[in-house]
Amino acid sequence: MELKQLIQIFSEHPARYSIEKYLEQKKNFQLHLKGAIGSSLSLVISALSPSKRPHVLIFNDKEEAAYFYNDLCNLIDDKSVLFFPSSYKRSVQYEKTDSSNIILRAECLKRLTSDQHPTFIITFPEAIVEKVITQGQLEENTLSIKVGEKLSPEFVEEVLVDYEFERADFVVEPGQYSIRGSIIDIFSFSDEQPYRIDFFGEDVDSIRMFDVENQLSIKKFESVDIIPNIQENLLKESRISFLSFVPNNTIFWCKNFQFSCDRIQSIYESTIEKVPFLELGEDRVSTKDYLIDSKEFLHQINEFSILEFGQKFFLAAQEVIQFNQSPQPAFNKNFDLLGQELMNNNAKQKATLFFPIIRNKSKGYTTYLKIKELKLNSKM
Template sequence: MFGSSLSFVVRSLFDQSDRPFLLMFRDKEEAAYYLNDLEQMVGESDVLFYPGSYRRPYQIEETDNANILLRAEVLNRINSRKKPSLIVTYADAVFEKVITRKELEKNTLKVAVGDQISIDFINEVLHEYEFRRVDFITEPGEFSVRGGIIDVFSFSNDNPYRLEFFGNEVDSIRTFDVETQLSIEKQKKITIIPNVENKFFRDKRESFLDYISKETVLFIQDTELLVAQLDKLFSKAAESFEKLNATVSHVSPEELFVDRKTFLSQAELFTVVELGSNASFEAKENFTFSIQPQPSFNKQFDLLLSNLSENRSNGIRNYLFSSNETQAKRFHDIFES
């Protein structure tokens, strides 16, 4: 399949299904390409991106906070049992094991408007979650207390929460903008979760395939290339582990990461759709699409018009898709002139 044709197929299947979808690609760039497509077609609320959290194994100081936030959002969404979502990911992300569902449930603070709960209790819980108390919050993992107001930046949401208390009762909850401090949206209930990549949870982990529902449909873009990347990453992790300080206890690569053998054995428990000509799993059905790559027009609109006319002569109906209205109007004006 070429270009955005896969996105159209996945969107159509997702619309007709009541099951979660997990799309796995070879690398981050390829995943981002399809993520952009699917956010436009399906809607951002139902499409989630699950990235890797750090650049090198055992280099925790190199973790990417933005990616940790995205990973936590996905885990939280799966646990919330909301409408099934479409998750886009890649080899480096599924390589890392995650906190178990049981541990995440145990370390999730749920707060709703009207709850009887003290500020001191929330303060204590946030310290247990290793949140930092600051004067003004700017990033996930921070909180502040001013009188009867708690601001907290959970790892489960893009924006921080502001909780206002009347005595020991939660009077209101809303999200707000870090820069302007202005309210964004009122909330009836929220979940506050810690950094799920924290070393505190490192000995209680499972693979991402273990974490998700077995009802999930897996779409894998070239399985052999994906597992080859897992092999490469695991070898690097083992190499880094050997170089670590022997006087300090470290968790082994087998407990933190997923190798080829583990991935393939766990994937067999799911409904798998392999994308590509070489199958790694036994296929019950094969589907062939008569799709050709778009010719290269090199910004020469006469070549584009010629191609569209040729298609029409051959009984092919042409559809042109634009990412925004301005682009669509530009095409309209070009064809009209």
């Protein structure tokens, strides 16, 4: 069975129609999704009709969110799926930032302010607890460059210095730039590869993204936005919660809502106790100004439509959408048990589907599609 056939099965599922009925509404709603096992939720989402409304999915932790992100990237256009991590390697309370995570966060914020909103943003409590800069401040600290416009290379370098970019012979990481004659290479904090800006006098002649390792062009662009390190270089800017940043029509999907609330509160309390102040050169600012607690999270998320899923439910629901699924049994390499399961499925008129492990080398995650049994009728 091809993947598109599997998605088609889920597109005909009654629960999918029930979800879409609410997604078409303009007013907010709260739903419970029960009985969705393994990777079935990603299959249901991939079967939904395309929507211009952003969807934010909150999972229990980074690993779980990463697995789901990779599932969804394999099922739908990965340009429509973004990962929103913490700015830090583990969590804000450990104070060690990760440049790759900062890039991913900046990419999400940049896309949310553009005309093309991402369809899905995958995240977890450690990322949600950190506040972000406002949309206005993001725009003020963004250098936009377009092909054909008059722009002095000296002005571009001046802006990059203000953004605290470092000049280098060759750019290899975000926050660096290099100048060779009429060419400026810039590694923005909102992209995974740097840009090469070619000037003809004071006219922008071309913009290309290129590979750091082989210096070969990857893609041409008509315009590009250069964003500084929004986590460290803009710490003095006022901050808002991520929930205040996203558009009002955003749909939130939350696994084990109570767990997310408790986890956000735990991170908030342990961080302000361990790191009460952030050091900004000679200045010190309160850590409280850069985090949200569970009370603020709960107050703000109630302003959005929410689909709650998982094992436990916290919010009152307008409707419970039920999936008729069960976990895959553990065979522990016992082929006799596997054979017996196949015979039992056949006797119950169930179709058994085998899925290989999908390795996405570019993303670095392994996907396990765990849906093994699909009933021959429409009830899953």
